[in-house]
Amino acid sequence: MTARRIDGKAAAAELHERVAGAVRNFTQAAGRAPGLATVLVGEDPASAVYIRSKNKATAAAGMVSFHHQLPETTSEAELLALVDELNRDERVDGILVQLPLPSDIDDKTVIAAIDPAKDVDGFHAENAGKLATGLEALVPCTPLGCLHLLRAELGSLAGLDAVVIGRSNIVGKPMAMLLLGENATVTIAHSRTRDLPEVVGRADIVVAAVGRAEMVRGDWIKPGAIVIDVGINRIPTEDGKGRLVGDVAYDEASEVAAAITPVPGGVGPMTIAMLMRSTLVAAHRRAGIADPEGL
Numbered sequence: 001m002t003a004r005r006i007d008g009k010a011a012a013a014e015l016h017e018r019v020a021g022a023v024r025n026f027t028q029a030a031g032r033a034p035g036l037a038t039v040l041v042g043e044d045p046a047s048a049v050y051i052r053s054k055n056k057a058t059a060a061a062g063m064v065s066f067h068h069q070l071p072e073t074t075s076e077a078e079l080l081a082l083v084d085e086l087n088r089d090e091r092v093d094g095i096l097v098q099l100p101l102p103s104d105i106d107d108k109t110v111i112a113a114i115d116p117a118k119d120v121d122g123f124h125a126e127n128a129g130k131l132a133t134g135l136e137a138l139v140p141c142t143p144l145g146c147l148h149l150l151r152a153e154l155g156s157l158a159g160l161d162a163v164v165i166g167r168s169n170i171v172g173k174p175m176a177m178l179l180l181g182e183n184a185t186v187t188i189a190h191s192r193t194r195d196l197p198e199v200v201g202r203a204d205i206v207v208a209a210v211g212r213a214e215m216v217r218g219d220w221i222k223p224g225a226i227v228i229d230v231g232i233n234r235i236p237t238e239d240g241k242g243r244l245v246g247d248v249a250y251d252e253a254s255e256v257a258a259a260i261t262p263v264p265g266g267v268g269p270m271t272i273a274m275l276m277r278s279t280l281v282a283a284h285r286r287a288g289i290a291d292p293e294g295l
């Protein structure tokens with residue numbers, strides 16, 4: 001059996017289109033377009049690529065993007081001053097401070113300083129707490145993208161066994177909360193989990209978010225499971241360019257799973273589409289307009 005390849009690029013393109021339509025409606029109703037501010041400290045090449053795609057997608061959706069590029073030497077106080085300015089800027093509905101930050105800036109302090117109503121990353125404790133308690137929240141974009149793909153694949157997730165590998169605040173924990181919200185039975189596995197292959201082998205849904213190249217092997221997967229691979233790892237190749245692989249050994253897992261996301265072209269594009277959606281949602285809530293429907 002060869003697994004269905006879940007096309008995250010196509011799903012993201014469809015969502016971008018719907019968001020762009022809803023942006024036009026918002027702009028007409030509110031008299032202004034939604035705005036997203038991105039902040040990049042330093043010149044990490046991978047982060048610079050992500051930020052460029054985010055800004056491109058923002059403009060393509062008809063939203064306004066405000067990009068702030070700060071030098072590597074920026075102090076925490078300077079970054080906090082910028083966040084404060086963006087919090088007070090009425091044109092800005094979403095604030096995204098790209099992580100990781102330079103080591104002398106405390107990311108927890110910066111995240112806590114972002115107005116929760118503009119926290120389109122969903123990293124602020126207020127949003128994490130709202131998600132965990134079932135209140136209306138801004139939700140981290142990567143797990144939201146995974147959930148979108150899972151729903152498209154499965155319809156209802158109720159009663160299914162889901163294993164999330166990884167317990168980060170960005171992916172693992174919010175992913176588990178979203179799956180619980182869908183009435184799945186959720187296990188969070190991590191580096192200290194005993195007998196990970198056995199735990200994974202029970203799952204109808206596997207979400208791998210550990211950041212270790214091809215760690216999840218094909219013979220761990222239960223036949224017919226749905227596999228969502230959040231990992232993006234560059235492995236060396238002979239030509240020196242390197243190759244992107246996920247946290248799951250794709251070819252092996254394809255032999256066993258019912259459906260699997262490729263890397264690249266799976267979860268990655270969905271993350272950016274969800275960022276656009278969250279910016280639009282934040283704009284509606286800030287403007288006191290009901291959330292857009294059908295997204």
Ligand code: GUN
Nearest residue numbers: 096097098099100121141
């Ligand atoms: N770095 C890696 N992923 C993310 C993300 O989703 N948001 C931000 N702000 N930084 C990241």
